[in-house]
Amino acid sequence: MTTSLTLPSPAKLNLFLHIVGQRPDGYHELQTLFQFLDYGDELTFTLTPDQPGIRLAESMNGVADDDNLIIRAARMLADRATGPLPGVTIAIDKRLPMGGGLGGGSSNAATTLAGLNWLWQLNLSEDELAQIGLALGADVPVFVRGRAAFAEGVGEILTPANPPEDWFVVLKPDCEINTGKIFSQEGLTRDTPKITIRPAFEGDASRYRNDCEDVVRKLYPEVHQSLEWLSQFGPARLTGTGACIFGRFPTESAARSIWESKPSGITGFVAKGVNHSPLHQKLTELT
Numbered sequence: 450m451t452t453s454l455t456l457p458s459p460a461k462l463n464l465f466l467h468i469v470g471q472r473p474d475g476y477h478e479l480q481t482l483f484q485f486l487d488y489g490d491e492l493t494f495t496l497t498p499d500q501p502g503i504r505l506a507e508s509m510n511g512v513a514d515d516d517n518l519i520i521r522a523a524r525m526l527a528d529r530a531t532g533p534l535p536g537v538t539i540a541i542d543k544r545l546p547m548g549g550g551l552g553g554g555s556s557n558a559a560t561t562l563a564g565l566n567w568l569w570q571l572n573l574s575e576d577e578l579a580q581i582g583l584a585l586g587a588d589v590p591v592f593v594r595g596r597a598a599f600a601e602g603v604g605e606i607l608t609p610a611n612p613p614e615d616w617f618v619v620l621k622p623d624c625e626i627n628t629g630k631i632f633s634q635e636g637l638t639r640d641t642p643k644i645t646i647r648p649a650f651e652g653d654a655s656r657y658r659n660d661c662e663d664v665v666r667k668l669y670p671e672v673h674q675s676l677e678w679l680s681q682f683g684p685a686r687l688t689g690t691g692a693c694i695f696g697r698f699p700t701e702s703a704a705r706s707i708w709e710s711k712p713s714g715i716t717g718f719v720a721k722g723v724n725h726s727p728l729h730q731k732l733t734e735l736t
């Protein structure tokens with residue numbers, strides 16, 4: 450029996466993000482295009498048959514263990530078990546900035562669902578894992594399914610997509626942005642006309658607009674300045690509700706040369722856009 454498993458927990462980008470309405474419960478209806486990056490966190494799950502329970506090897510800065518999406522996902526999955534389960538210790542190699550719009554927490558939750566489903570041999574289907582994931586956050590299902598996708602609703606209605614697998618410069622301005630704060634701003638655009646999703650939109654940079662960008666630029670001058678700098682080299686966009694921004698380039702060398710010229714003090718990384726999640730690539734190797 451396998452007792453330890455290390456899995457990637459990749460980042461996502463929202464290549465575009467349109468807010469097309471608001472539901473009676475206040476949640477915003479979106480149309481967005483998700484692509485994964487070949488860059489992210491890594492989680493290691495180690496079964497502890499002599500020690501029952503679910504625990505983190507180390508707590509995450511600023512997140513109580515009970516609130517951590519990894520622990521919450523593991524507990525929800527354990528509730529589906531029909532018999533006793535061995536305990537597990539989960540170690541996190543955290544590379545993705547929190548509150549960055551890269552979906553790190555949601556991705557960690559999806560990697561936990563997939564990893565423990567395998568290690569605990571629960572055999573839940575992808576649909577069941579996506580359903581559990583949606584209760585943890587709107588972005589979790591796309592990470593569970595592992596295919597780049599157009600998303601509608603609050604992000605749970607997914608249509609697989611194949612945007613170009615270009616290279617990205619991702620910059621992290623020096624601020625953390627709370628998603629709820631952006632969605633509660635009065636000046637937010639909430640009435641972008643719905644588009645009919647078509648494959649022709651996948652690589653069409655003119656559609657790569659993010660409706661949160663104007664309010665985020667006003668509230669966070671750091672984001673405004675980073676967008677101004679990166680847009681010298683081509684269109685630069687916000688991912689999710691920020692704070693991270695990205696520029697898209699056809700080659701790794703183009704992306705790296707711009708990355709190397711960035712002003713001092715800006716953090717971030719260069720990564721490739723991928724339409725099949727690195728998590729799923731690894732899971733396929735296991736079966």
Ligand SMILES: C[C@@](CO)(OP(=O)(O)O)[C@H](O)COP(=O)(O)OP(=O)(O)OC[C@H]1O[C@@H](n2ccc(N)nc2=O)[C@H](O)[C@@H]1O
Pocket residue numbers: 463475476477478479481549550551552555585586587588603604628629630632688689690691
């Ligand atoms: C905006 C997106 C785009 O990918 O990503 P991030 O920037 O967080 O990565 C997501 O839809 C984020 O979805 P999710 O991860 O579930 O959002 P949460 O942080 O739980 O939402 C915090 C709060 O924002 C508001 N909210 C969130 C999503 C949404 N579609 N409409 C909303 O009005 C709600 O008030 C909610 O309580």
Ligand SMILES: Nc1ncnc2c1ncn2[C@@H]1O[C@H](COP(=O)(O)OP(=O)(O)O)[C@@H](O)[C@H]1O
Pocket residue numbers: 509511512516517518519546547548549550551552553554555557558626628689691692
């Ligand atoms: N495992 C986790 N990794 C990151 N953030 C987490 C995790 N568990 C809970 N959170 C909470 O979720 C918030 C959003 O985190 P994250 O998913 O990284 O950013 P975003 O939603 O902007 O892409 C964090 O500020 C943190 O409070």
